Amino acid sequence: MPPYSSIQKQQIAEFGVLTKSRDSVATKFLKASGWNLPQAIDAYFTVEAGSNSHHVSDLTKIFDSYQDDSAENPDTIGIQRAMDFLGDIGVQLDEVTCLAIAELLKSPSMGEFTRNEFKRGWAILGCDTIGRMTEEANKIRERIPNDPELFRRVYRYTFLLSRMQGQRNLQFEIAADQWNLFFTTDHGGVAWNTATTPWLDWWIEFLEGRGKKPVNKDLWEQVEVFMRKSLEDEEMGWWSADGAWPGALDDFVAFVQAKRGKDSEMDVE
Amino acid sequence: MRARHKIRAPRRGLSHAKTDDFDSIWDVLSVSLNEINTKNASTISFEELYRHAYKIVLMMRGDDLYEKVKQLEQNWLKSNVQKLVTESISGSLVRAQNSTDAQDQSSERREAGEKFLAALKDAWEDHQLSMGMVTDVMMYMDRMIVAGQKPSIYATCMALFRDHVLNSSVRPESSLSVTDVLKSTILFMISLERSGHIIERPLIRHCIQMLEGLYETPTEEESSKLYLTVFEPALLEASKEFYQAEGQRLLQIGDATTFCRIATQRVAEEQERCRYTLAVTSEPKVLELLDEHLIRSNIEEVVNLEGTGVRHMLDHDQLDGLQNVYMLNARVDKKKQALTNVVNKRIVEMGKEINNSSILLPQAAAAAPSSGKDGDGEKKTEKGKDKERPQNQQTVSAIRWVDDILALKTKFDGVWEKAFGNDQGIQSSIGASFSNFINMNSRSSEFLSLFFDENLKKGIKGKTENEVDILLDNGIMMLRYIKDKDLFETYYKKHLSRRLLMKRSASMDAERQMISKMKMEVGNQFTQRIESMFKDMTVSEDLTANYKEHIARNGDPDQKPVDLEINVLTSTMWPMELMANPKDGAVQLPCIFPKEIDTLKSSFERFYLDKHSGRKLSWQASMGTADLRATFVRSTGKTQRYELNVSTYAMVILLLFNEIPEGESLTFDAIKERSRIPDHDLIRNLQSLAVAPKTRVLKKDPMSKDVKPTDKFLFNNDFHSPFVKVRIGVVSGGANKVENQDQRKDTEKKMNDERGGSIEAAIVRIMKQRKTLTHSQLMTETLSQLSVRFVPDVNMIKRRIESLIDREYLERVGEEPPTYGYVA
Secondary structure, eight states, rough: OOOOOOHHHHHHHHHHHHHHHOHHHHHHHHHHTTTTTHHHHHHHHHHHTTTTOOGGGHHHHHHHOOOOTTTTOTTOOHHHHHHHHHHHTTTOSHHHHHHHHHHHTOOOSSTTTEHHHHHHHHHHHHSSSSHHHHHHHHHHHHHHHHHHHHHHHHHHHHHHHHTTOOOOOOHHHHHHHHHHTTTTTTTTTOOOOSSOHHHHHHHHHHHHHHTOOOHHHHHHHHHHHHHHHHHHHHTTTOOOTTTTOHHHHHHHHHHHHHHHHHHHHHHHO | OOOOOOOOOOOGGGOOTTTHHHHHHHHHEEEEEHHHHHHHHGGSSSSHHHHHHHHHTTTTHHHHHHHHHHHHHHHHHIIIIHHHHHHHHHHHHHGGOOOOOOOTTTTHHOOOOOOHHHHHHHHHHHHHHHHHHHHHTTHIIIIITTTTTSHHHHHHHHHHHHHIISSSSSSSTOBHHHHHHHHHHHHHHHHHTTTTOOOOOOHHHHHHHHHHHEEEEEEEEEEGGGIIIIHHHHHHHHHHHHHHHHHHHHHHHHHHHHHHHHHHHHHHHEEEEEIISGGGGGGHHHHHIIIIIITTTTTHHTTTTTTHHHHHHHHTTHHHHHHHHHHEEEHTTOOOHHHHHHHHHHHHHHHHOOOOOOOOHHHHHHHHHHGGSOOOOOHHHHHHHHHHEEEEHHHHHHHHHHHHHHHHHHHHHHHHHTTTTTTTHHHHHHHHHHHHHHHTTTHHHHHHHHHHIIIIIIITTOOOHHHHHHHHHHHHHOOOOSSOOOHHHHHHHHHHHHHHHOOOSOOHHHHHHHHHHHHHHHHHHHHHHHHHHHHHHHHHHHHHHHHHHHHHHOTTTTTTOOOOOOOOOOTSSGGGGTSSOOSOOOOOOOOOOOOOHHHHHHHHHHHHHHTTTTTTOOOOOOGGGEEEEEEEEOOTEEEEEEEEEEHHHHHHHHHHHSSTTTEEEEEHHHHHHHEEEEEHHHHHIIIIIIIIIGGEEEEEEOOOOOTTTOEEEEETTTTSSSSEEEEEOTTSOOOOOOOOOHHHHHHHHHHHHHHHHHHHHHHHHHHHHHSSSHHHHHHHHHHHHHHHHHHHHHHHHHHHHHHHTTSSSEEEEETTEEEEEEEE
16 A cells, blocks of 8 residues: 555545445545545445445435335435434424535435435435434534534525525525524524624515515525624624625615614614 | 236246245235236236246245235235225114115115125125236246145135125124125115015126125035025025015905916016026026915915906906916916816806706796896897797707807817916816716706707708818717717617608718717717618618619509608617607507508518518508698689698598598597507697698697597698698607607616616626626726716616626625626
8 A cells, every 4th residue: 555644544544434445445536536535425425326335225224214205216205204304313394404404415405305415415424323313413503503614505505495496586485484594593593683783683674675575596695694794793894885795785784774873863862 | 908918938047036036026016916906907017927926936935925915915805895895884774684674764775785785896896807817917826836735816815805805794893794784785675676666686686696706615616605605595585485475465455366467477577586686596496485485375265266266267258367377376286286176166167057057948938928027138039939939948958058068168178278278187177077067967968969960950051061060079079078978879869860761861961970970989889870770771762762663664554653762770770769659568550551552561561571581571650751642622612732741640641531421520539440540649640630720631620739539530621821832740749859757767767778788798798708806896897898888877787797696697706805707
């Protein structure tokens, strides 16, 4: 075996643990992916998924046990069984973690899992039993409010997940529900509130006032960026009219400022 | 006297002359030198003296000689000259030292001063003259001994004059030196001259020359001239004080014209004074002080003086005053900021007045009876004219708006040329000001297009080519100022299409000229569509001719042909909203043409589609005209024929009456049903056929101005007109005039849609080339790309970017700073 750096050795070892494959297989995939562990694992499962490899047979078993219509859709878990599965790993349907699991397993739509993605997703995390999946789900639950990157990934994936079939934009009602999920702590999100400003309430109020228009992808994504910014500095020192914010957010800034002006006047009185 | 004599080479034999000869030779020399000092030089022989001095030098006693001469001259200056000079200083002059007020005992002080200066001047000139001679005599000594070690005897003696005459005390016990008195006296003279007195300039000039000829140090550096060390600082100090006071004084007068005139004079005076009375080297320094204290610190205030400042000058065309202001401002500020600001402000003010009057005018005319009393004769006639043509009021005022602005521009061009020395900076700022107020008028594009329309229809008739050229150039110049050129294009196309289709253009040459001018000014893209409108017209002419030939060859000889003159227009190039009914959103079924016309129509369609297969012709009845020959049967039985020139719709209406029995009437609804002419056009055409007083070809029952669905119409056999050919215009159709509110909103909406497209196209073009770009860069580039055509709203660009992101032409690729990427 050629000499590998300690990091590389570690990666080989991890790969081995996750995929239950030999070191030589691990190095092959890691080299091909330029020593990027997640990519290498992705590649491994893409190759292995087709064959009924015994390395992932545990996951296959689990997948098959939730599979409801083996004749018609052998590679899909439908909504009913998906809910059972989520229940079994201790994930509520109305919490952010549920969406994170959907992101992890790349659900094509709400409450639907595909075989390949299911196996790939869990294999990356090294889970091959319900017990370990439950553990992992708990970890994710803890990470979401504290890991902005994960939060953003899940948040953005949610847009694709929540769109109605054949629509480009998200209906206002759905968007509002999801915001309520993501931007409060009740369901494991991040609270979009600061000392002086109930941002989330105002944002919903603002959009309602504009006629509940559907939310497009850009606006959806920028709202999250905007949220982070507003939590950093609630006086909105980072905002400028020349900025690249979507028009709706520019208008929202004016809305917030007007509202604050009114409130402070009321305080004076 | 000063002429050098030829010097013979000395004989060697003299070199061993005896030492004790020195005293005897010096005795001779000293007597002669005293003779020179007392101006008795004519009695002595230069050659002899020279030889004596020469001898002494050969005796190796040159140094002694140098000292002796120096001593002699010093004694002479001390005992005689100094006394002479100090005595010329009168007591009053000494006392006046501390008084700075020029008017104070001026004549007395002046007299005493002149006496003193004259004495000093004489003493100096005598000294110079004498020393010149002494130098000549001592030439050999200078050359042999002094060279390189000591200053020349001349320079030494000059220094003696400085030390023992100029620096001597005026009175034995006084600390005041002659120089002090000299200084204050000259400054006094200058202040006299500044307050308008005539002074003895040559005298002062001589004294200044003396100061320039003397140095502080024996080495005589330029910078150690007494003029520079003693006099100039005092001069500058005095000038500074004077101009500070002068500035205040002139400001208090409160008249900008006077201020500028006097200041300009002062500049000239100081130049002259420095050149002819004082020293040229002082000129820039004095002028700098003048600029600083008289002009720079006051110009702003002067320019803005109420009632007399630049504004007043502009209003009263005081070109001289303006020129003075310009010159003064240019002296102290390359950008002439003070002047430019006022000029710009005034232009915008006047421009706003013009803008306002263009809005107010229609109202004023409407209220003419009440407001008539304050108008002068000219205004009254104009108002009378307006009343005659109420529907054109606004159009008239639009054209007047342009004329007024052009007049204003001419005025300021004149001022610029005559008073502001064709200054480039001012020119561009004047331009910016015009652009500023022109764009304040939201209808500027429309007004300008109407101006062109009016002139191309009527205005240029009877004008020479040159005059037309100037007229168009003026209009183009205004176009340059208009920011929203796309809006102008829209209006121009609309107005042009009417001119072309209704053949209202006075000269096609002028039209073409106009286009080439526009092309030069705003570019090819701008005129492309306008040019293709012209092309359509030319092609249509050929088409008409070809069709006629075609009919002549193949047509049915039995049927009486109807002449057809056709214009085939490319629908994307022409403002189609003109032709369709703007208010009607619903699909309008095509108008039903009479049988003859319908045959003609299909015949032409066959002919045309045969040539150009795959095209679609749609007939625009609202834009055409028709010539009819109509026969009216009088109640007496006589018949009268008229040739009627009517709109296509009117023709359709009239021909309906051919189909019904004589004397029967048609209701509005019946006409509508049989012709399918849109309501709006039908009403207007019926009004012009039955209501307009001179062209009542139809009778209407009941007779009223409005047209109701139940109204009946009847062919009017009693129609009478003094002319055989009668042109029946369509009520409030045809003519190009100012849009009403609805039309305007419509145009604006269309404009915005079109702009949205242009903006998106620009963004995509830019991003395609650059791949990734920050938000602010993309904004800047987009703005600059579009600025030729219009100034886009920043929010509009942002919305377009959003929309492009939404449609996945762009994506956000960075947050700090916000950056977009192009999605291929």
